[in-house]
Amino acid sequence: xxxxxxxxxxxxxxxxxxxxxxxxxxxxxxxxxxxxxxxxxxxxxxxxxxxxxxxxxxxxxxxxxxxxxxxxxxxxxxxxxxxxxxxxxxxxxxxxxxxxxxxxxxxxxxxxxxxxxxxxxxxxxxxxxxxxxxxxxxxxxx
Numbered sequence: 001x002x003x004x005x006x007x008x009x010x011x012x013x014x015x016x017x018x019x020x021x022x023x024x025x026x027x028x029x030x031x032x033x034x035x036x037x038x039x040x041x042x043x044x045x046x047x048x049x050x051x052x053x054x055x056x057x058x059x060x061x062x063x064x065x066x067x068x069x070x071x072x073x074x075x076x077x078x079x080x081x082x083x084x085x086x087x088x089x090x091x092x093x094x095x096x097x098x099x100x101x102x103x104x105x106x107x108x109x110x111x112x113x114x115x116x117x118x119x120x121x122x123x124x125x126x127x128x129x130x131x132x133x134x135x136x137x138x139x140x141x142x
Contacts, residue, residue: 025092026091026098030088036048037085057134058134060135097124103115104136114138115138119134119137
């Protein structure tokens with residue numbers, strides 16, 4: 001017996017299935033992520049203030065942070081900056097949500113480079129796409 005058998009079957013049926021692949025949305029999200037990476041390099045707090053949803057959450061090796069903590073980290077210079085991005089991929093999750101994933105190398109002064117898988121979840125609001133969830137997953141050291 002599956003542990004899911006106690007849930008109502010209606011939970012598994014969902015809405016009618018639509019083809020989620022949307023090259024236009026995926027291109028917008030990849031461009032938005034590229035702009036965010038450039039903004040991180042410049043510590044552009046103003047960009048991030050509008051780029052992140054008010055309820056944005058980041059999960060990093062340093063802990064779980066909210067939008068205000070992310071902005072404060074940028075103001076104080078306590079952010080990791082990526083020196084290499086590869087394998088960027090976007091997936092539309094409908095007309096109002098999408099995911100961008102990639103592999104990044106992050107560097108901090110006086111520290112060895114760290115490679116991570118990175119994911120950002122986006123949601124479309126009335127005023128445009130915003131980052132709602134960000135996660136860094138460190139890769140094992142070589």
